[in-house]
Amino acid sequence: MLGTGGGGDPRIGLLQALQAIEESGPTELVDLDDLPDDALIMPCGMIGAPTVHIEKIENGSEGAVLRAELERQTGRKVAALMPAEIGGSNGLLPVSWAGRIGLPVVDADGMGRAFPEVPQVTMHLAGISPSPGVMTDERGNVLVFRAISGAWMERLERCAAVEFGGAGAATEYPMTVRQARGATVRGSYTLAIRIGDALAAAAGDPVAAVVAETGAFPLVGGKVTDVERRTTKGFVRGSVVIEGLGDDAGRLIRLEIQNENLVALEQGAVLASVPDLISVLDTETADAIPTERVRYGQRVTVIAMACDPVWRTAAGLGMAGPRAFGYDFDYVPVEELAGARA
Amino acid sequence: MPALDHRLGIDVGGTNTDAVILDRSDRVLAKAKVPTTQDVTGGIVAALDAVIRAPGADPARITHAMLGTTHATNAVLERRRLQRVAVIRIGAPATLGIRPMFEWPADLTAAVSAGAAIVAGGIEFDGRDLAPFDGEAVARFLATVAGRAEAVAITSVFAPVSPRHELEAAEIVKRELGEVSVSLSHEIGSVGLLERENATILNAALGAVAGDVARALGEALAAHALSPVTFFAQNDGTLMALDHALRYPVLTIGSGPANSIRGAAFLTGRSDALVADVGGTSTDVGVLVNGFPRESSQGVEIGGIRTNFRMPDLVTIALGGGTVLSGDGDQVRLGPRSVGYRLRQEALVFGGSTPTLTDSAVAAGRAALGDRSRARAAARLLAAAARRADAELADAIDRVKTARGDMALIAVGGGSILIPDQLPGVSEVIRPDHFDAANAIGAAIASVSGQVDRIFHFGPGGRQAALDEARDEARDHAVAAGADPATVAIVEIEEIPLAYLTSPAVRIKAKAAGALGGLCGPAADPPPGRGHESMEIGIRGET
Numbered sequence: 001m002l003g004t005g006g007g008g009d010p011r012i013g014l015l016q017a018l019q020a021i022e023e024s025g026p027t028e029l030v031d032l033d034d035l036p037d038d039a040l041i042m043p044c045g046m047i048g049a050p051t052v053h054i055e056k057i058e059n060g061s062e063g064a065v066l067r068a069e070l071e072r073q074t075g076r077k078v079a080a081l082m083p084a085e086i087g088g089s090n091g092l093l094p095v096s097w098a099g100r101i102g103l104p105v106v107d108a109d110g111m112g113r114a115f116p117e118v119p120q121v122t123m124h125l126a127g128i129s130p131s132p133g134v135m136t137d138e139r140g141n142v143l144v145f146r147a148i149s150g151a152w153m154e155r156l157e158r159c160a161a162v163e164f165g166g167a168g169a170a171t172e173y174p175m176t177v178r179q180a181r182g183a184t185v186r187g188s189y190t191l192a193i194r195i196g197d198a199l200a201a202a203a204g205d206p207v208a209a210v211v212a213e214t215g216a217f218p219l220v221g222g223k224v225t226d227v228e229r230r231t232t233k234g235f236v237r238g239s240v241v242i243e244g245l246g247d248d249a250g251r252l253i254r255l256e257i258q259n260e261n262l263v264a265l266e267q268g269a270v271l272a273s274v275p276d277l278i279s280v281l282d283t284e285t286a287d288a289i290p291t292e293r294v295r296y297g298q299r300v301t302v303i304a305m306a307c308d309p310v311w312r313t314a315a316g317l318g319m320a321g322p323r324a325f326g327y328d329f330d331y332v333p334v335e336e337l338a339g340a341r342a
Numbered sequence: 343m344p345a346l347d348h349r350l351g352i353d354v355g356g357t358n359t360d361a362v363i364l365d366r367s368d369r370v371l372a373k374a375k376v377p378t379t380q381d382v383t384g385g386i387v388a389a390l391d392a393v394i395r396a397p398g399a400d401p402a403r404i405t406h407a408m409l410g411t412t413h414a415t416n417a418v419l420e421r422r423r424l425q426r427v428a429v430i431r432i433g434a435p436a437t438l439g440i441r442p443m444f445e446w447p448a449d450l451t452a453a454v455s456a457g458a459a460i461v462a463g464g465i466e467f468d469g470r471d472l473a474p475f476d477g478e479a480v481a482r483f484l485a486t487v488a489g490r491a492e493a494v495a496i497t498s499v500f501a502p503v504s505p506r507h508e509l510e511a512a513e514i515v516k517r518e519l520g521e522v523s524v525s526l527s528h529e530i531g532s533v534g535l536l537e538r539e540n541a542t543i544l545n546a547a548l549g550a551v552a553g554d555v556a557r558a559l560g561e562a563l564a565a566h567a568l569s570p571v572t573f574f575a576q577n578d579g580t581l582m583a584l585d586h587a588l589r590y591p592v593l594t595i596g597s598g599p600a601n602s603i604r605g606a607a608f609l610t611g612r613s614d615a616l617v618a619d620v621g622g623t624s625t626d627v628g629v630l631v632n633g634f635p636r637e638s639s640q641g642v643e644i645g646g647i648r649t650n651f652r653m654p655d656l657v658t659i660a661l662g663g664g665t666v667l668s669g670d671g672d673q674v675r676l677g678p679r680s681v682g683y684r685l686r687q688e689a690l691v692f693g694g695s696t697p698t699l700t701d702s703a704v705a706a707g708r709a710a711l712g713d714r715s716r717a718r719a720a721a722r723l724l725a726a727a728a729r730r731a732d733a734e735l736a737d738a739i740d741r742v743k744t745a746r747g748d749m750a751l752i753a754v755g756g757g758s759i760l761i762p763d764q765l766p767g768v769s770e771v772i773r774p775d776h777f778d779a780a781n782a783i784g785a786a787i788a789s790v791s792g793q794v795d796r797i798f799h800f801g802p803g804g805r806q807a808a809l810d811e812a813r814d815e816a817r818d819h820a821v822a823a824g825a826d827p828a829t830v831a832i833v834e835i836e837e838i839p840l841a842y843l844t845s846p847a848v849r850i851k852a853k854a855a856g857a858l859g860g861l862c863g864p865a866a867d868p869p870p871g872r873g874h875e876s877m878e879i880g881i882r883g884e885t
Contacts, residue, residue: 012440015439015440015444015445015536016439016440018444019439019440019441019444020439049467051467051533052467054533054534054535054536055467055499055500055533055534055535056433056436056437056464056466056467056472056499056500056535057433057436057437057439057440057535057536058436058437058438058439059434059435059436059437059438059439060438060439096439138435138436138437138438139435139473140435165466165467165468165470165472166466166467166468223740225746226746295744296743296744296745296746297740297741297742297743297744298741299741
């Protein structure tokens with residue numbers, strides 16, 4: 001749900017987390033406030049093609065290799081791992097990696113959702129250097145990156161991922177706990193767990209349970225009546241039309257997608273847009289439907305959640321606002337848009 | 343192979359087992375419907391007995407027999423007759439993070455696994471070695487399972503790019519264990535390691551079941567002094583020769599709905615339509631595209647196991663002719679219980695005391711069955727049930743469509759009298775003759791296919807060479823499955839670019855289909871009429 005239609009298949013991350021917990025015991029979840037100020041936080045995850053990721057599954061020791069090299073490069077001890085992004089499979093891989101080396105994961109991430117590129121993280125907005133970055137593969141090859149910017153880190157790591165066989169494990173933006181407290185989205189795992197608990201406990205209407213738990217704004221309940229999708233330069237772009245049913249009968253909502261769900265429109269008016277989170281849920285089960293699996297006839301409810309406030313700053317919108325994705329309109333927070341409609 | 347004369351088709355459904363005999367012009371000479379039995383085989387034998395005794399049958403002229411059965415599905419669901427499988431994954435040092443069968447239910451693992459190993463090797467998406475293949479590790483593992491393993495399942499990382507490590511491992515199995523049956527993942531599934539591995543292990547486990555069915559059918563035929571060439575229906579709506587079915591039993595899972603959709607195409611001469619197959623307990627709504635069932639684009643779960651091999655794309659709802667109605671007035675509840683094959687004893691219109699959806703259909707004037715006056719007392723309930731059932735059916739139809747716009751709906755199956763003449767989103771409801779035996783007729787249609795679904799890299803010949811290679815492979819597979827080479831043509835080809843990859847690689851799915859070998863032999867005339875038309879549909883697209 002926090003992957004907003006992208007982020008890769010969480011199942012691969014989930015199964016690895018479950019096996020790691022079975023073999024090494026539970027992974028501890030800690031708050032940044034409970035760690036020493038100068039301890040090192042290692043943001044991490046996979047970078048590369050989802051198609052490769054569902055075939056060439058991880059070894060499991062990638063986290064240990066990244067940690068050893070990062071400690072060598074910085075001369076400091078890593079206190080905890082952190083997902084670079086909470087959405088998709090990358091939200092779960094650090095749980096398995098941390099568990100296998102006896103470290104905790106922190107209850108935070110670098111996005112509060114999923115985005116496609118390395119520098120689209122809150123650490124970047126906080127002015128933290130992406131270097132040193134480290135990449136490894138299942139064979140134990142190790143690369144250290146001292147990139148001059150997040151954009152260069154993205155370019156260099158993307159190249160290395162191809163050579164590694166289409167995907168690689170990576171860490172960038174190493175930081176102290178003190179820095180991390182002001183440079184991350186706090187409580188990401190807690191939010192994910194709360195959503196899961198609400199779904200597990202939901203009687204009758206799981207979508208309503210998610211909305212109640214998260215304070216999300218339901219944009220429309222209806223059925224998918226049109227899907228247009230094309231792959232250009234490795235990105236999936238397109239749009240989805242949802243025709244309202246029940247209370248929403250007569251409404252037509254269009255979603256613009258580019259790997260993730262970017263914008264929801266109704267008769268030309270914006271209902272929600274990046275960087276706020278837009279998720280397409282199965283109306284019956286509340287399962288989040290990835291963009292590549294949306295198809296005609298599905299009964300869906302589209303919900304939008306407020307993003308972390310840091311994305312609403314000028315720098316945040318410059319990195320991940322509607323204009324950063326090529327749209328010619330200014331961002332308005334989802335709660336204001338909803339208030340204006342009410 | 344004998345020249346084709348009469349064909350026997352048998353299809354096992356959840357409630358009934360159907361059998362038909364078709365002549366060379368694809369006319370239905372005889373048909374029979376018997377209850378499906380717990381062991382499935384008993385129902386098949388009974389259906390065979392009934393159809394060859396039916397008026398119009400000329401058993402001595404049966405040259406071909408086609409069977410669509412649920413044996414494989416049931417074996418997985420009930421954990422019966424499954425073989426012990428030695429599971430080999432080639433991919434270390436990658437993939438150790440999720441071991442084989444990690445998410446399987448414990449009882450199924452216990453029934454199937456003779457042990458599992460992940461050995462070094464595997465392929466990268468661009469065709470390089472992920473790691474050198476460790477054949478010695480394979481041999482060492484086999485030594486630990488020798489005597490216990492009845493079959494071997496081999497899955498290499500990116501086998502859909504190159505099967506070379508799987509083939510090397512298969513050679514080692516042959517050397518170490520002799521003639522044990524080996525399932526290779528590149529022959530079973532597509533990209534997605536865990537799902538393909540699951541399907542490959544299931545395929546290996548089902549070897550004995552496939553042998554049992556083949557033997558039981560052979561014996562039943564022999565008891566009537568018949569010895570036709572035998573084929574199995576597979577889940578894309580085509581046939582495979584017996585030896586092929588014994589190697590790929592997992593491909594028979596889901597053949598029932600595929601048979602119904604092919605049968606619907608054949609009976610109506612349509613190549614593109616919606617198909618609703620209404621049985622005693624449930625209704626499958628599928629889509630006929632270019633003469634074949636549309637395949638599901640998502641993984642399919644079998645007995646709690648995620649797999650990714652091709653299956654017909656269906657929306658199934660729990661409504662059938664035997665669905666029991668409860669509640670009163672407008673507060674009606676449909677099912678979940680069904681009277682099943684006891685419909686003719688229990689339904690109101692047949693003098694029973696259980697209101698069913700068949701009673702609703704009769705009360706609504708959709709069918710003349712039994713005694714309509716017996717339905718009068720429950721008129722409100724039956725009318726409310728019909729409205730509910732119609733709404734659920736309309737909903738299922740809408741869900742299975744991939745585009746806006748009305749489409750024709752072909753209504754087949756014994757319970758298809760439930761379907762009203764008008765439904766939202768449906769341009770016309772077509773009710774062919776022999777609608778109640780569409781599944782068995784679908785099994786008996788002589789079309790054999792071969793398929794390719796893997797990643798191709800552009801060599802010197804570029805994209806065109808890759809497409810040609812895919813076409814040739816699909817054709818070869820169809821011929822290997824029993825198709826007459828002279829009639830094989832490509833019926834479907836699809837290119838899927840790989841997201842986030844810059845290298846010139848593409849996933850290509852290609853399917854070829856042709857007439858059953860022997861159909862066009864010198865002794866057989868070209869099939870006239872509908873059958874001919876149906877073959878044309880089958881090979882439309884690209885030649």
